[in-house]
Amino acid sequence: MVARVFIDGEAGTTGLQIRERLAMRRDLELISIPEESRKDPAARAEYLNTADVAILCLPDAAAKESVALIENDTTRVIDASSAHRVAEGWAYGFAEMDADQGDIIAAAMRVANPGCWPQGLIAAVRPLVAADLLPADFPLTYHGISGYSGGGKSMIADYELRGASASAFAPYGLTFNHKHLPEMSEYALLDATPLFTPSVGNYYKGMLTILPLNLAGLDKVPTGEQLHDALADHYAGCPDGFVDVAPLEALDRAEILDPQALNDTNRLRLHVFANDARAQAAILAVYDNLGKGASGAAVQNLNLMLGVDQATSLAA
Numbered sequence: 403m404v405a406r407v408f409i410d411g412e413a414g415t416t417g418l419q420i421r422e423r424l425a426m427r428r429d430l431e432l433i434s435i436p437e438e439s440r441k442d443p444a445a446r447a448e449y450l451n452t453a454d455v456a457i458l459c460l461p462d463a464a465a466k467e468s469v470a471l472i473e474n475d476t477t478r479v480i481d482a483s484s485a486h487r488v489a490e491g492w493a494y495g496f497a498e499m500d501a502d503q504g505d506i507i508a509a510a511m512r513v514a515n516p517g518c519w520p521q522g523l524i525a526a527v528r529p530l531v532a533a534d535l536l537p538a539d540f541p542l543t544y545h546g547i548s549g550y551s552g553g554g555k556s557m558i559a560d561y562e563l564r565g566a567s568a569s570a571f572a573p574y575g576l577t578f579n580h581k582h583l584p585e586m587s588e589y590a591l592l593d594a595t596p597l598f599t600p601s602v603g604n605y606y607k608g609m610l611t612i613l614p615l616n617l618a619g620l621d622k623v624p625t626g627e628q629l630h631d632a633l634a635d636h637y638a639g640c641p642d643g644f645v646d647v648a649p650l651e652a653l654d655r656a657e658i659l660d661p662q663a664l665n666d667t668n669r670l671r672l673h674v675f676a677n678d679a680r681a682q683a684a685i686l687a688v689y690d691n692l693g694k695g696a697s698g699a700a701v702q703n704l705n706l707m708l709g710v711d712q713a714t715s716l717a718a
């Protein structure tokens with residue numbers, strides 16, 4: 403059966419990328435709404451109710467509206483927005499988070515695609531909390547840089563207008579109320595809210611996140627090797643290899659860690675650095691905010707839901 407896929411918001415940054423990733427697929431029929439009706443709820447309702455899978459690439463309010471417009475019990479949904487990531491009845495679309503998460507996504511009618519920033523944190527922290535190497539109330543700080551496409555069409559237009567005069571490094575979220583915090587705590591298995599300081603760089607896409615770990619106060623201080631091996635073991639069990647862990651290395655200057663290194667892929671790579679004598683470590687993640695951070699993950703989830711081998715998809 404050829405599955406009918408509707409991308410609601412296909413003219414946006416994430417929607418366009420998903421379209422490109424699916425363009426060569428012969429196992430899918432992409433149904434596309436005419437440009438003049440793409441914001442008309444009645445027209446969207448028709449497409450949403452005709453689709454086997456609807457992928458929502460919209461602001462949160464419009465994504466909620468799309469879900470409300472679905473009147474049948476057959477259209478399955480992947481929502482790229484943050485509207486449903488901690489909502490009841492939605493599967494969280496980070497397949498590598500647990501051994502059975504891929505099966506949960508495969509069986510779900512409603513899948514919330516994970517946020518770009520949360521993935522770097524959840525990928526690093528969840529397996530460590532699950533393995534009792536970090537306590538759930540650990541006071542985490544989390545930092546990182548993202549390309550400006552993370553802010554969608556309006557931020558892209560703003561950076562492209564300012565060109566080289568835009569700040570190379572612009573911290574934001576400094577009221578510590580970023581919309582991703584509930585999702586981070588919930589799926590990283592944390593009782594405490596991380597202190598999160600994101601930033602935007604003057605380049606299009608690609609992320610590098612940093613999770614510094616000051617381990618000295620813990621009853622049982624894990625070594626760098628223990629942290630590394632717990633993560634490596636966890637991700638070795640993931641079937642498609644989209645998340646991997648670099649070898650434990652001693653690097654004084656991690657200039658090889660380019661935020662853009664995994665652009666145009668659906669991959670996320672973790673790097674563990676540690677100084678055991680100081681009981682200090684840091685876990686870094688590199689990935690494409692529009693790849694594993696959004697469109698790549700959406701295609702991965704679509705493949706899981708349709709039972710399609712990931713290797714046949716361009717997203718791999």
Ligand SMILES: NC(=O)C1=CN([C@@H]2O[C@H](COP(=O)(O)OP(=O)(O)OC[C@H]3O[C@@H](n4cnc5c(N)ncnc54)[C@H](OP(=O)(O)O)[C@@H]3O)[C@@H](O)[C@H]2O)C=CC1
Pocket residue numbers: 410411412413414415416417440441442458459460461462464482483484516517518551552553554555556691692695696
């Ligand atoms: N960019 C990224 O790196 C990531 C984005 N996301 C999430 O994906 C979603 C889309 O983000 P992104 O692609 O960056 O955003 P964009 O602003 O680039 O695109 C959003 C699209 O939605 C359209 N739109 C807005 N309101 C409506 C409506 N009522 N009905 C139909 N279409 C509408 C916009 O129209 P118009 O073209 O007229 O503006 C635009 O084309 C967001 O929820 C975001 O949080 C998730 C992870 C990463």
Ligand SMILES: CC(=O)N[C@@H](CCC(=O)OP(=O)(O)O)C(=O)O
Pocket residue numbers: 482483484516517518519548549550551552553557600601602
């Ligand atoms: C650089 C930048 O502005 N990034 C956005 C996150 C990207 C995004 O909207 O993704 P989610 O769907 O995961 O929210 C932000 O921090 O709000």
